[in-house]
Amino acid sequence: RPQMVAFQDIYSGRVLAWRLALTANADDVLLAAGDMIEDWGIPEHVLLDNGREFAAKAVTGRAETRNRFKALEADIPGLFTALGCEIHWATPYAGQSKPIERAFRDMCDAIAKDPRFAGAWTGNRPDAKPENYASKAVPFETFLKVVAEGIEEHNLRQGRRSEVAWGRSFAEVFAESYEKAPIRKATEAQRRLWLMGAKGLTVNRVNAKIAFLGNEYWAPWLHEHAGKRMVVRFDPADLHAGVHVYSFDNRYLGAADCLMKGGFLSLEAAREHNRARKDWMNAEKKAVEAYRKLTARELGLDLDATAPGDPIAAPEAKV
Numbered sequence: 001r002p003q004m005v006a007f008q009d010i011y012s013g014r015v016l017a018w019r020l021a022l023t024a025n026a027d028d029v030l031l032a033a034g035d036m037i038e039d040w041g042i043p044e045h046v047l048l049d050n051g052r053e054f055a056a057k058a059v060t061g062r063a064e065t066r067n068r069f070k071a072l073e074a075d076i077p078g079l080f081t082a083l084g085c086e087i088h089w090a091t092p093y094a095g096q097s098k099p100i101e102r103a104f105r106d107m108c109d110a111i112a113k114d115p116r117f118a119g120a121w122t123g124n125r126p127d128a129k130p131e132n133y134a135s136k137a138v139p140f141e142t143f144l145k146v147v148a149e150g151i152e153e154h155n156l157r158q159g160r161r162s163e164v165a166w167g168r169s170f171a172e173v174f175a176e177s178y179e180k181a182p183i184r185k186a187t188e189a190q191r192r193l194w195l196m197g198a199k200g201l202t203v204n205r206v207n208a209k210i211a212f213l214g215n216e217y218w219a220p221w222l223h224e225h226a227g228k229r230m231v232v233r234f235d236p237a238d239l240h241a242g243v244h245v246y247s248f249d250n251r252y253l254g255a256a257d258c259l260m261k262g263g264f265l266s267l268e269a270a271r272e273h274n275r276a277r278k279d280w281m282n283a284e285k286k287a288v289e290a291y292r293k294l295t296a297r298e299l300g301l302d303l304d305a306t307a308p309g310d311p312i313a314a315p316e317a318k319v
Helices: 026-040 100-110 140-156 170-178 188-195 220-225 267-306
Strands: 003-008 015-021 045-048 086-089 197-202 210-212 215-218 229-234 243-246 252-261
Touching: 003 026, 003 100, 015 026, 015 140, 026 188, 100 140, 140 170, 197 210, 210 229, 210 243, 220 252
Parallel strands: 045 086
Antiparallel strands: 003 015, 197 229, 210 215, 215 252, 229 243, 243 252
């Protein structure tokens, strides 16, 4: 089942940006947030779910309050932290604290039951699957097209009865408030925050190189920062293209070329390798466990084979 990440304007109810992926992950949160900022500007406040993809350090690192992941002094500044947004967290396991849940419920009723998805809808519960369940699969491109149409209709639908809509659409309410509000736009340098992955790494104190996923990066000016911890931003799809280096107070220091391309080309390739290694390790553990059980059973059979035969008759007293 594809996973959706979406950002909504709380005042009007309009869905501002969304991304779909096969698994929930921080990369899609960054890209969806980037779409929102690119189109509409930088929010002053942002209310986030407590899921791992939102609490990832690339998204909210160094935020004052986070319910997931241990906060460390060496944490990199997350996207919303670096942009100066005030971060709020929804109450865990409380749907009423997440206004976007209403929009998701509307989408489940309208988009998921679109006739173009007939035979592919999974039902809203495991015990409520339609009769034609799993009779057809929908190409992901078709799925994206239908979802885009559905979200646009959700934003433009007239007759909304919220406290501020009064029969208008979410899009009209948003446009009215957007024209009156001061909006912060992102600079070219700030765009790197969501277009690129980020990692906190230490510059080698001897050769001033930065090592990441088997690759080595270097620039002459890195000697001035030997032994220091830096924030490295990179293109997740092309790790060999070099990296951009920032200080922990978010100052851009410069670019470093990839001198030794001995590691992974992309972040996804590294993830695939780690997943494959994890599956292999789990399989090896199960094999060892099965071998131990088999060895113990064989040992038992060997002991049965060498066990003494019928017991010797007990002696009788003769005196």
